[in-house]
Amino acid sequence: MPMISVVMPVYNEKDNLKKSIESILNQTYTDFEFLIVNEIDSSDGSGDIIKSYELTDNRVKLIQRTSGKKGVASSLNLGIQYATGKYIARMDADDYSYPERFEKQIAYMEKNPDIMLCGTNYRIVAPDRQTVIEVETDPERIKTLFIFRDVIAHPTVMFRREEFLNNGLIYNENEPAEDYELWCKAVNYGKFTNIPEVLLDYKFGYGTNLAPKMVKYAIEVCKRNLKEMLDFPLEKFPEEIYAFTFRQVDKGGQYLEAYLNFLTEIEMRNCEREVYPKDILAEILAGQWNDFLRGYIGFVKLPVYKRFLLECKNGFSKQIEEEYSGLNNMLAQLKEISDKLREEINIRRKVFIFGAGIVGKLFYNWHRDILEKRMLGWIDNNIGMQGKVVEGKKVFSFETAMDCCPDAIFIANSKHTEEIYNQIKEYDKCSSVGVYSIECLNL
Template identity: 35%
Template sequence: MTDQPLVSVVMPVYNASPYLAQSMQSILNQTYANFEFIIIDDGSTDDSLKVIEKYTDRRIQVYQHSQNQGVITALNQGFGMAKGKYIARMDADDYCEITRMEKQVHLMEAQPDTDLCGTWVAYITQHSKTITQLPVESEAIKAFLLWGNSIMHATTMFRRSFLLKHHLKFDQGFVHAEDYDLWTRCLAIAHFINIPEVLYYIRQNDQQVSVRFKALQIKNTQLIHQCQLQALGIKPTPQELDLHYACTRSELSQSVETLRQLSDWLLKLHRQNRAKQIYPEPAFTNLLKSIWSKHTTGQTHLGKRFFQLIGQNQLSLYHQWSHWQRFRFWLKCMLKL
């Protein structure tokens, strides 16, 4: 046991009593046992503290706030108290596989250049489970950061020495997008990885941050987008910011004009990244191609102008097709099939 590196598990708690026992138990039952469990009760007004106090496991350390100070304060406090070689995150209304910590520690020990390790996740409700398969390799993770989170915060295990070396903390200026902000600040200095296995389960309900604070989360996410785009030498218009946000989150309207705007935007990103070399290639270009393909597949009913648009965009798979494939595509566009 003593030759295993210590892991510090940090879990903020605020009014999480309905699911807290399951969350705590999923940590206490881990097959990897050498950890300290730092729980920050952030001024809960329900029975959360009573649930916590039922556990007598010596690895648990409980800290109380007399008033709610917010998750960012709680996180920075917990990270500051951590003594482990690694810091693992946990949210109070989720749960994880009992092998999660063992698998993450094994990877971090085997790959000493990895600074942050996440996992795939499953979103669960009373009646369903939806698996999210995130990018695995560091280059693909970094490429997607221009649009959003490619690492789920609560799944992460950090190398504490990396955080200390670069004086990294969560920023109060990006409430409900503090993780995304931190990842983007790590873009040029960190090596990321996601374990391609569901080791974490996120409970979906109407009390989720993404539901209760959706408007603020979108606002702060777009602020982060704006900062990254400016680093690429782009000063986006409000319309471009909205298009950028939407193109990886929803379907755009099926019109040639909207697709032309998207084409111009993706090509601008492609040009600027070639000039600035911020996002790793070829992962970034491959992602641009994937976004373009997502919105243009099955749109031949838009006709001749759509065919011309596809031919003009160097990101189109059209340019990799055989003559026969191009002819069939042209014919479907002309017939608006």
């Protein structure tokens, strides 16, 4: 009987399949069986590729589906039924496992019998970027973070087969976010961790538009988990509040108080039920609030952040009032400065806002009534932003905007105000352009 059963579902993956299969066959740890489940209507020749490996390596076993419910969850459950190993290792047909992955996971699991599931760090390989993702390692923090999001990368996992099966833990074949839902249940039966080392390349974004849909499914799992673990009153909060957890809403201003109440409600419910360690939950709630504020209004520099995070072990809701008050004060100051610039807008005819982020959007919307006809567009040094349309106005490069001969530029970038000011003043076409900062009046 092998130590590991590797389960990999396949659906029309002929372009990636060989690389993925060989990354498993080339593992430094070799005591495994490789169960590859080919979907019912996988018709691009993937089955033939799998058969060719089955003929040359007796660890490879093709499971060709001919009936039953289609989908990843169903294929995974079928593969696990065939599995005989002590551990189940996941693999996806378009990913790449590093050669030492199994060796390091087995060593860790054997040394730590209290760990039920072990994932790893991974690298996202996308058409436009490669990004290393470092995931949480502490079991208690992982369990608590599941309140808000999945912190286990599905194709990196290795788990104890019998512990899952003996507790009735299988994939829900009607749930698209099958991994997140299963982890939310399984973490109540054993500890989860991640090895803090990149051991898999995760291919993302090639010819697929699944990510937005998957986020919606994950939000529903998140809500069900809150209900089950904390008897959370889901109906008490608008749908946007749950979307913020997955950073799916841009305009958060109107939800500041609601999101604060949402996080406070979580803390209160946990105090009653003692499901999660209070100090860990308080720290994570503080992080959620911090992320929310930065996502909504990233220019706000609140000096209480560091002190707040240090003190959060004393409880989340008690510490938040000063920060919330500080945010409102900063917004009020910004609005006051913005209103003083309204007179300058009125006497201009060709205006650009330098910075198409949160500050610029706030400024534009506060004065949309007079900016709509005067504003030629946005300027942004971020190449990825150039050419996009924000609030109905196009984003230009600095040089292209200057060719339009503007008579005023309003800087909406707190981190680089001085740098942008110098960039404008040093440009030979800008000698007569009025330059103003949205955050201060002394340029």
